[in-house]
Amino acid sequence: MGAAAVLSISGLRTEFRTRRGPVAAVDGLDLELPAGETFGLVGESGCGKSVTALSILRLLPRPAGRVAAGSIRFEGEDLLALPEAAMRRIRGNRISMIFQEPMTSLNPVLPVGFQIEEVLRKHRGLSAREARAEAGGLLARVGMPDPQSRLDDYPHQLSGGMRQRAMIAIALACRPALMIADEPTTALDVTIQAQILELISRLQAEFGMSVLLITHDLGVVAETCREAAVMYAGRIVERAAVARLYARPAHPYTVGLFRSLPRAVGRGGKLTPIPGTVPHPAELPPGCAFQERCFQRHAACREDPPWAEVATGHFARCWKPLG
Amino acid sequence: MPLGYLGRRLLHLGFVLLGVSLVVFLMLRMIPGDPARLLLGEFASAEDLARLRAQMGLERPLPVQYGLYLGRLLQGDLGQSLRNGAPVAAEIAQRLAATVELAVAAMLIATFLGIAAGVVSAVRPYSLFDTAAMLLALVGVSMPVFWLGLMLMYLFAVRVPVLPLMGRIGMGNEPEALTGLMLVDTLLAGEGEAFLEALQHLVLPAVTLATVPLAIIARITRSSMLEVLQQDYVRTARAKGLDESVVILRHALRNALLPIVTVLGLNLGLLLSGAVLTETIFSWPGLGRYVVDSLMARDYAAVQGCILVFAAILAVINLVVDLAYAALDPRIRIHA
Numbered sequence: 001m002g003a004a005a006v007l008s009i010s011g012l013r014t015e016f017r018t019r020r021g022p023v024a025a026v027d028g029l030d031l032e033l034p035a036g037e038t039f040g041l042v043g044e045s046g047c048g049k050s051v052t053a054l055s056i057l058r059l060l061p062r063p064a065g066r067v068a069a070g071s072i073r074f075e076g077e078d079l080l081a082l083p084e085a086a087m088r089r090i091r092g093n094r095i096s097m098i099f100q101e102p103m104t105s106l107n108p109v110l111p112v113g114f115q116i117e118e119v120l121r122k123h124r125g126l127s128a129r130e131a132r133a134e135a136g137g138l139l140a141r142v143g144m145p146d147p148q149s150r151l152d153d154y155p156h157q158l159s160g161g162m163r164q165r166a167m168i169a170i171a172l173a174c175r176p177a178l179m180i181a182d183e184p185t186t187a188l189d190v191t192i193q194a195q196i197l198e199l200i201s202r203l204q205a206e207f208g209m210s211v212l213l214i215t216h217d218l219g220v221v222a223e224t225c226r227e228a229a230v231m232y233a234g235r236i237v238e239r240a241a242v243a244r245l246y247a248r249p250a251h252p253y254t255v256g257l258f259r260s261l262p263r264a265v266g267r268g269g270k271l272t273p274i275p276g277t278v279p280h281p282a283e284l285p286p287g288c289a290f291q292e293r294c295f296q297r298h299a300a301c302r303e304d305p306p307w308a309e310v311a312t313g314h315f316a317r318c319w320k321p322l323g
Numbered sequence: 324m325p326l327g328y329l330g331r332r333l334l335h336l337g338f339v340l341l342g343v344s345l346v347v348f349l350m351l352r353m354i355p356g357d358p359a360r361l362l363l364g365e366f367a368s369a370e371d372l373a374r375l376r377a378q379m380g381l382e383r384p385l386p387v388q389y390g391l392y393l394g395r396l397l398q399g400d401l402g403q404s405l406r407n408g409a410p411v412a413a414e415i416a417q418r419l420a421a422t423v424e425l426a427v428a429a430m431l432i433a434t435f436l437g438i439a440a441g442v443v444s445a446v447r448p449y450s451l452f453d454t455a456a457m458l459l460a461l462v463g464v465s466m467p468v469f470w471l472g473l474m475l476m477y478l479f480a481v482r483v484p485v486l487p488l489m490g491r492i493g494m495g496n497e498p499e500a501l502t503g504l505m506l507v508d509t510l511l512a513g514e515g516e517a518f519l520e521a522l523q524h525l526v527l528p529a530v531t532l533a534t535v536p537l538a539i540i541a542r543i544t545r546s547s548m549l550e551v552l553q554q555d556y557v558r559t560a561r562a563k564g565l566d567e568s569v570v571i572l573r574h575a576l577r578n579a580l581l582p583i584v585t586v587l588g589l590n591l592g593l594l595l596s597g598a599v600l601t602e603t604i605f606s607w608p609g610l611g612r613y614v615v616d617s618l619m620a621r622d623y624a625a626v627q628g629c630i631l632v633f634a635a636i637l638a639v640i641n642l643v644v645d646l647a648y649a650a651l652d653p654r655i656r657i658h659a
Contacts, residue, residue, distance in 0.1 A: 059561055091564035099562075104555040109577050109652060119563050154653040170563065 006178050006210040007056070007095075014055045017063070023282045024068070025051040027234040031308075033178065038204050038211040040221035040228030040242065040258070046278050048234040050216045053180045057097055058087055075177065077146035085299040093123040096171035100183040102163035106155040112166045113139075113151025119173040138169040143199060161192035168199065175207055182214045197224050218261055222246060229275070230254045233289035234281060240314035248323035250316035252294045288318070296320055328649065336642050344633040347627050348392050352385065353642045401628035406620050411628035415610065419632070420503025421491060422602070422609035426594045428525055429532035434587060437537045438576075441544020441583075445552060462478060462480060463538030468597050472531040472604040479527060489606040492521045528605040532597050536590035547579040554578070581653055588644030592637050 139147035
């Protein structure tokens with residue numbers, strides 16, 4: 001894995017209370033995020049990628065969701081063991097997060113500038129005047145046109161792309177070590193998507209921070225990340241440098257994802273959907289969670305597959321890895 | 324921009340009040356029979372009837388009559404009481420302060436306790452506090468005001484006499500009437516003891532009047548807060564590392580206030596009608612009791628005047644509610 005890890009998750013199990021009893025949306029997740037680069041976390045909706053992000057910041061919906069086991073180490077501490085007050089000093093400060101829906105993620109009754117200044121005053125102890133100047137500077141850095149006059153605007157006066165820029169400005173305000181971006185471009189127009197991804201990449205390099213980019217879109221990962229992990233049914237099933245992952249995917253699920261991607265198949269090629277649907281977390285088969293949809297399943301799949309290194313720096317959780 | 328909005332709303336208010344005056348004017352004319360006889364009773368002499376008809380201008384066409392009536396209204400003339408011939412406007416003005424004092428006290432109790440209870444309930448849903456508060460709120464809205472007033476009176480003024488039974492202040496302790504508001508007048512006169520006495524007199528009627536709006540506000544606040552707490556921007560506020568109190572009060576409550584303000588406005592109207600009962604029970608010398616007394620005495624001129632004043636108060640409250648909306652929600656401010 002080379003570079004030092006900014007954050008390392010081990011054995012994470014996150015449960016949700018349901019009428020059928022507790023159900024694990026994430027189960028046995030291990031993940032080391034490399035420092036100072038953008039790391040992609042890919043998977044279909046419902047695979048547990050957003051739950052993983054919310055578990056890191058301990059922002060799971062209460063009282064339904066809770067972390068049942070595991071540890072999340074960040075800057076020498078286990079986030080899961082921290083008292084709430086210490087956790088609040090990390091949120092928005094050392095680890096920040098941007099969300100999928102820029103339309104609803106900003107508070108509609110507070111000016112955009114105020115929502116940025118709030119973080120600066122809370123974590124960096126700036127005065128009102130300093131915070132305002134800094135907020136204007138941040139809006140300029142995220143490419144907001146006419147940043148000073150935008151400070152007094154309310155979210156409904158901004159376009160979707162501009163709102164996401166404002167969200168990024170909030171996330172950047174305290175120069176975090178890690179920024180989690182949960183589907184930051186999914187709700188935006190395609191042209192705006194490219195701009196926002198470019199912005200995130202540029203800021204990542206400028207600030208030297210780590211970015212965890214969560215997405216269902218393999219194209220987004222290809223454009224932005226150096227390394228990525230694929231998640232299925234609450235666990236990481238494959239991890240590799242992006243170039244390697246795209247050239248020689250090892251896990252049958254990853255292969256299936258590429259086969260159902262128009263850009264990867266190319267003109268005239270045939271799209272092949274993965275048969276079946278993601279199983280409900282309460283109804284996972286014993287052993288490999290993907291076995292029922294896999295084109296090469298065999299007897300061994302009923303046992304838990306090992307996390308094995310297929311090639312240098314390329315790992316997969318499969319009994320018969322390809323590639 | 325906001326001034327233009329305010330101007331338009333004030334113009335609108337003018338039209339509403341004009342409409343109210345027309346309705347009130349027509350009410351007495353539309354009752355079957357001769358208004359003069361209605362006013363003077365069946366044993367009035369023919370000369371008295373003729374004199375009153377001429378005085379009221381009843382021989383003239385209806386629009387002219389309305390014009391004259393409106394002219395008097397604009398000069399603050401609400402006519403003479405049929406009971407004692409006193410000008411109705413003066414009678415109302417004298418009692419309005421008592422009602423305002425009572426209604427404001429009740430509204431303050433209902434608003435602060437209601438919002439506080441609703442917020443705590445929403446933050447800890449299905450907790451013991453939530454269950455108890457919402458049960459009490461249900462009892463509160465269901466309870467007839469007059470019964471509640473009598474029970475409070477019996478408990479706290481008769482069985483355990485810690486509070487005065489009725490009235491605004493003890494005999495002979497009345498301060499010089501500057502504002503008509505007993506709490507303010509006693510303070511202006513520098514009479515601390517009289518102030519405390521007035522405050523004690525205010526407690527039971529204000530609590531009685533506050534109960535129904537308090538219960539409604541608590542329930543609305545709870546449901547509005549529960550909805551807002553699910554919103555993405557509340558999660559964003561938490562992701563920023565803000566203290567939970569800031570998340571709840573600054574980010575959630577401000578958004579939850581919009582439906583609460585609507586209910587507050589509606590409840591102020593409710594307070595006026597509640598005041599009629601409460602003032603009667605507690606012998607509170609306000610407008611509500613004046614209306615009841617005037618109705619009993621068939622003092623139509625006085626009743627008319629009161630209806631006009633009540634309607635004007637309600638219309639002004641509506642305007643204030645809409646302005647509060649604009650202050651709270653930037654989306655309304657911009658588009659208005």
